[in-house]
Amino acid sequence: MxxxxxxxxxxxxxxxxxxxxxxxxxxxxxxxxxxxxxxxxxxxGRNSGVIHAGFNSRPGTLMAKYCVEGCLGFDKVAKELDIPFKRTGKLVVGFTKDDLEGLEELKEKGEKNGVPGLKIISEKEIREKQPYIKGKAALFSPMTGIVNPxxxxxxxxxxxxxxxxxxxxxxxxxxxxxxxxxxxxxxxxxxxxxxxxxxxxxxxxxxxxxxxxxxxxxxYPCRGEYFILDKNFSKYLTMPAYPVPNKKEGGLGIHLTPSVDGNVLIGPSAVYIDENDNYSSTQKVMDMLIEGGRKILPQIERKYLIRNFSGIRPKLVSKEKGGxxxxxxxxxxxxxxxxxxxxxxxxxxxxxxxxxxxxxxxxxKRETLQENEKFNPIRRGILKFNEQSDEKQAELIKQDPDYGEIFCRCETVTKHEILEAVHNPLGVKTLTGIKNRTRSMMGRCQGGYCQTRIVKLLMREHNLKPEEMRYSRKNGYLFEGRVR
CATH class of the missing domain: 3.50.50.60 (FAD/NAD(P)-binding domain)
Structure with a gap:
């Protein structure tokens, strides 16, 4: 007990x-x-990482209330928690007459919800904001932002x-x-x-x-699949770009989203599934993502794709009902x-x-709560070595030589950063736990260079045997026996 x-x-x-x-x-x-x-x-952790402005939600709903409140207040919490957050703005792009009517509906909903700054812009104005995006008109939302979820x-x-x-x-x-x-x-x-x-x-x-x-x-589990594009593609997109949503599907359509870390995401799809833990990716949907993404941004090519993943929405509406x-x-x-x-x-x-x-x-409302006078809203994250100036990097290496040893070449993650993640406050000892906290193994080579070194460090720091090392989940063991 x-x-x-x-x-x-x-x-x-x-x-x-x-x-x-x-x-x-x-x-x-x-x-x-x-x-x-x-x-x-x-x-x-399996989504687009968008801080929504609140114009997609039906007026009068909890979704609308909480979304607008959360968006407007996000700068404060991002600062308190030391997390990267960019208020990029967003385009919802229309191509047809029906799409233009959909943009007007979204704008009206957003204004009823209290979303500031919504504006329908022309094809010319789209090009001024995002030169590579295709579309006849778009709803521009200045309050939308991106975060690493x-x-x-x-x-x-x-x-x-x-x-x-x-x-x-x-x-x-x-x-x-x-x-x-x-x-x-x-x-x-x-x-x-x-x-x-x-x-x-x-x-x-x-x-x-x-x-x-x-x-x-x-x-009702509803799976959405994504592609991750190489950072070299980021020059084509600096703000999320969405199609006008399909009301029946209950998603926001296949969209393009830059990440705060420099990649671009294509997705998600929206397919109802029977299991709530089936994170498979399917060839049919992967092809559909590329086709749907190219409709908005023709520069998408397969050479930029470095990884795919999926997430599952916990929906309360069935496929038949939709929305x-x-x-x-x-x-x-x-x-x-x-x-x-x-x-x-x-x-x-x-x-x-x-x-x-x-x-x-x-x-x-049910009991008296006493304030915790020791509560501290400030949390400091792991300092990213590759984002520091040359002078700051030299100072960090002087303070700790582990800053001078690069563990992950693609993302320029140092041994010091890996060690900070290994000794995280929650006591997480999985390989993805280190990956998620440092972005190691997330670059072009997807861990080909650094993964074995990180495993070795995790084993040493936590006194783990090879057979105890897990990738992510309870039964996700990395090794079954010894090899040469």
Missing amino acids: RDKYDVLIIGAGVIGSSIARELSRYKLKVAVLEKELDVVCETS IIYTIALAENACQNGVEFFLGREVRGIKRIEKGYEVSTEDEIFQTRWVINSAGLNSDKIARMVGIEDYTI YADFVIGERKNVPNVINLIGMESPGLTSALPIARDVVNIIA
């Missing part, structure tokens, strides 16, 4: 980690249970951890039992007692809801002290902190 907690959060995606950080502002004993070996392993979630979790929240990784919830003063939450071999349960389990949120007796939610359902956030009278967050798809990344604040407000 573990210690008793005031609040237990199930799921360490961007919303669960945001809730953890907001709760750490108060004198509460808080823990997070995550079934994977790191935070941000599923939906929160993985680093953002890690930063939220680390800041929560630094402020006293306990993270238990690799703990899949198997059952929840009502007891006299709260709940017992069981994992494979542990039991946690808590007064409050917060269900932020994303793709498994319907399953967690059923554990407390709520049967009326079903998550979007609103976020579900709150507790039931017959299941007190359980706050469910169901159907947290896009714009969940943008909405995470406003959602977290309202979750805290739900608790605050």
Whole structure:
């Protein structure tokens, strides 16, 4: 039996980690249970990394409210958490008469939602903003931005951890039992007692809801596939460019998004699947991504493609119904002290902190929360050596020679940065944990040069045997036996 907690959060995606950080502002004993070996392993880390302005959401919905609030306030949190964020603006590009009507509808929705600065621009104005983008007209949104969703979630979790929240990784919830003063939450071999349960389990949120007796939610997994383009392609695109969305599909269409790290993403597709953990990529969809991307940006060529991946949306609407359902956030009278967050798809990344604040407000209506006077909103990330001036780099190498040893040539990641990631605050020991925190293994060679060196360093620093090394997941072991 573990210690008793005031609040237990199930799921360490961007919303669960945001809730953890907001709760750490108060004198509460808080823990997070995550079934994977790191935070941000599923939906929160497998998306376009766009901070949406809020013009796609239906007026009057929670999606619209939280998205606009999250977008407008993102500069502050990015500064506090030391994460790269660029307010690039965005183009939604139209080609046909129907598209032009769609742009007007988007603009009207956005203005009802309180999105500032929306403007429909001509073909000439598109060229002035993005010379290589094709289209007859576009909706321009100046407030849209881009962020690294993985680093953002890690930063939220680390800041929560630094402020006293306990993270238990690799703990899949198997059952929840009502007891006299709260709940017992069981994992494979542990039991946690808590007064409050917060269900932020994303793709498994319907399953967690059923554990407390709520049967009326079903998550419909919808997979989106992406291509990642080499940094050499970045000269063609400096802001996200989207088509007018297809209302039936329930996605925003195949779009192009520059990343804060210099790559460009093509995608996602939108295909309903039966499993909520099938991250496969398919040739048919990959071909479709290239075709759809070229419609907006003809310069796309296969030589620029360096990797593909997929993400899964936890949708509350079936393929037959299509479109979007609103976020579900709150507790039931017959299941007190359980706050469910169901159907947290896009714009969940943008909405995470406003959602977290309202979750805290739900608790605050039921009990008095005392402020944690030791709470510190500031978190410092790993300093990127390759972004420093020559003088600063020389100074860093003088302070620590490990800055002078390059581990990842493609991304110019030093041994010092790798070591910082190896000794991360959450205690993550997977290869992707290092990759996500440093961008090592994300360059043109995709780890061909640095991966074995990073594995060796991880083993040495954590005293791991080769057979204990894992790539990402519990059963994702890198080695089965010794070779020469």
